[in-house]
Amino acid sequence: MTRSPLTAAAALLAGAACAPAFAQSSVTLFGVVDVNVGWIKNDESSWQLGTNGMATGRLGFRGIEDLGGGLRAGFWLEGEINPDTGTSTASYGNGDGAIGGFNFRRRSTVSLFNPWGEIRLGRDNTPTHWNWAVFDPFGTTGVGNAQNIAIDRQLTQGTGGVYGTLVRANNMASYVLPGGTAGSGLVGQLSVAAGEDAPGNKYAGGRIGYSAGPYNVAAAYAETWLTADNSVKAKVWNIGGWWDFGVVRVSGIYNQIDISGGGFPGSQQDNWFIGATAPLDLWRFNISWGDARGGGTISGNNATQFAISANYELSVRTALYAIYSTINNSGNAGYRVTNASSPLTPGHNSQGVQVGVRHIF
């Protein structure tokens, strides 16, 4: 390969003059479409045509370039799609808010890889979110996922901002181990996010995990500076794992959030769940039991969630699914099985069913 420092700039200008593109073959277009018929019972019951029961709908573009000498460069642009309305949400995380148009707020990063690991820059999942993503058999979406009763999802979903870093952060720089974010062997990352979107985006955290044979275990810790004067901090740590017994794989997580400082009276939440997933021919059965317990300003706002599901794989890419979930709230807790618009009186219960299809492309 001939390299010339003049070529790239020339190519960008030439591109502007309709020259053929190079490197076209390096881009992978990928996505998920997940639509379901749902019956949700909060204060009232309603039928819905909803999305994201088994996996979050998405459309993305990504690519890897081999630079030689063990060095690689890559990019990743991925946004959420909601086929029930054709719109896109802002994808939970820092800097949320109504966008409506398609965007790349699930992940938009550029990376450099070498044998020692990866430097990744841009908007991305925070390390503390990965244990939920890896260890919950219901994933991070749908009526059955354990985060339905986690503080971040219920208190701030849709309004964005303050605790957004529990899922994603803008302006983040990460070092990722050679094993990757979520693979096998030793995995993990260290991440810091600039506070330029203040308050609530300044973040520092990390995750370390190991999997081999039948087991997988990981722990993560992070701090987020929630106020412009940096006096109020949210500290999050969690540990998760699974053990695969062959017939069934049992998994669980323990997650603790503590918000304090700056004269703020302080609030805490402890979450745990235990789940199991059992493949049977083309079927897969999932079950999970979760618990949320508030402390400080949200003391007594507790909840439990029980979820069960069955998936049937028509192919590797296409699956049918049915999920049932019920949440038992106490105190002023008002957790719901979905973030749909139907309201729920605090302390009342929420339940729902989703029957749908997930198609990966």
Next chain:
Amino acid sequence: MTRSPLTAAAALLAGAACAPAFAQSSVTLFGVVDVNVGWIKNDESSWQLGTNGMATGRLGFRGIEDLGGGLRAGFWLEGEINPDTGTSTASYGNGDGAIGGFNFRRRSTVSLFNPWGEIRLGRDNTPTHWNWAVFDPFGTTGVGNAQNIAIDRQLTQGTGGVYGTLVRANNMASYVLPGGTAGSGLVGQLSVAAGEDAPGNKYAGGRIGYSAGPYNVAAAYAETWLTADNSVKAKVWNIGGWWDFGVVRVSGIYNQIDISGGGFPGSQQDNWFIGATAPLDLWRFNISWGDARGGGTISGNNATQFAISANYELSVRTALYAIYSTINNSGNAGYRVTNASSPLTPGHNSQGVQVGVRHIF
């Protein structure tokens, strides 16, 4: 093919760790760019660089997966593009409103097909809109299309909502005949849309059609619940067809809308048009005459439209076109040949010319 219930979930996580994508070859990227120079005369005349003269500009991604045993899965994501400004409109239908950013509001669906038909879930055209799309030689866009004087387009365009289901609905589940939505032989569909975006999205309707040799005929009926208490209903039915005489193909439609109930005084509109299209070598000539007649609260708000056009195909994908259209309003009718911003005093006439290029990719 080896199928494993563990594979898909693993692939989604692995994807997140930069694994190569599978099934990349299954995605089709498609679209239309249609730009024209227009002269529009409403209360005042103006020159415009506009879009969507011959076909609506769009960009989409779709794919079909063969699951074996006659079963297939598919997805369809398609949004409108306006190359004159680089923005996207919300695509007429339920839940309109300014979005600006690109979205998939033309159609976003997931489907399962078997020999008995197709189950389709998501945002889509309503069955009652298809007769306009199939039988108007001017299609569903541009100064010449017959829906310029249909109540849905003029009373609610851009504001969205109430009569949006005359074109598209959110949260829709459809059963489509094996012949498809608009093909040859027996075609048609039954569709219901959940009312979760209330009011005005709760919809139930169907369409049945048949084409063979020189003729094509279809009829459709639908009801939309317009108010939160479901007391006011919009009922729409239409019938359309064409006969191909070889030299010329003659087509027409009759469409009736009736809005009543809940103490609402009621309004009706009857629309019909008759059109003809004649291919001649690489040319095609279109002509149509349409009529709109209001009843009830819009009694006396009548209009006629006359349109004529010539297209020249540089290739199957690329065509040049010139369209002229004039609308004669009476009473308080204020129908315009485009939805461009130039205002029109009710009862006055509107006319326009568009000369442009339509490019399919």
Next chain:
Amino acid sequence: MTRSPLTAAAALLAGAACAPAFAQSSVTLFGVVDVNVGWIKNDESSWQLGTNGMATGRLGFRGIEDLGGGLRAGFWLEGEINPDTGTSTASYGNGDGAIGGFNFRRRSTVSLFNPWGEIRLGRDNTPTHWNWAVFDPFGTTGVGNAQNIAIDRQLTQGTGGVYGTLVRANNMASYVLPGGTAGSGLVGQLSVAAGEDAPGNKYAGGRIGYSAGPYNVAAAYAETWLTADNSVKAKVWNIGGWWDFGVVRVSGIYNQIDISGGGFPGSQQDNWFIGATAPLDLWRFNISWGDARGGGTISGNNATQFAISANYELSVRTALYAIYSTINNSGNAGYRVTNASSPLTPGHNSQGVQVGVRHIF
């Protein structure tokens, strides 16, 4: 090839019924991801994870169809992406404003080419902007680009509208010479934009340039009608060029803006810069010195900018870069090295560093 005037319309409808797409191979997906770690010092200093240091992040789709007989058709859809937040800006030019969702406001055009040149319709760069794009070694983005101290960027960035045509215009029709917009040999274009987005979009301008062997030179002129009554006009002209001495390529531009008419007291700005770029193996070093001088209502609002950078190409597609720039403001000039949110008191100085990676796909 068999051509039939019936085929294209049939294909659009058939497409709607899940027919296979034709011409799929004609679409090129392309883009740039550019992310950097920046240190910006305006009134206060701050660390940022930013974008667009070396090139503007973008995602686009384009294609060319050979129609035979020397005739070609093409389309170009390109929008800006900001991987630090996953959102998209509206891309500087006429009709700006917050969009947030992805859009095609960098360029969205359809073109017909023949041996005599190209007709191009849609939103596009204006001819007067091309000399900045071609002759500034820092391109049109990042802390080092010479337009940081040009009136258009500082007075109207983000608010859009009035002087938007200094970069892009909506509703534009252009004739481009066979040599293209920015290639070798004789290049240039004539462009007019309809004033339908009034005020400030009505534009007429042109550019002519020539390059051969070591030199490249071009001049451009344009007028924009800034008010609805067309009484206030912005006139812009510029001339730029480079000479390649082998070891170093020296370039410069002179740009003058004059706004007057309609009883408006009138304001002017003169800009020039001189720059040099030197490739050395896989390295490239850039340096530039720019000057801005206000007249009329902004008399005394002057500034100078000094910028220096080093790029290292890991491949043709992937480069690392470091840029330093400092702006010296006098009078009420408040030019900043980036348009980031950190404020600057008029007359004070601005400086910044960006260290990042640019990846072309």
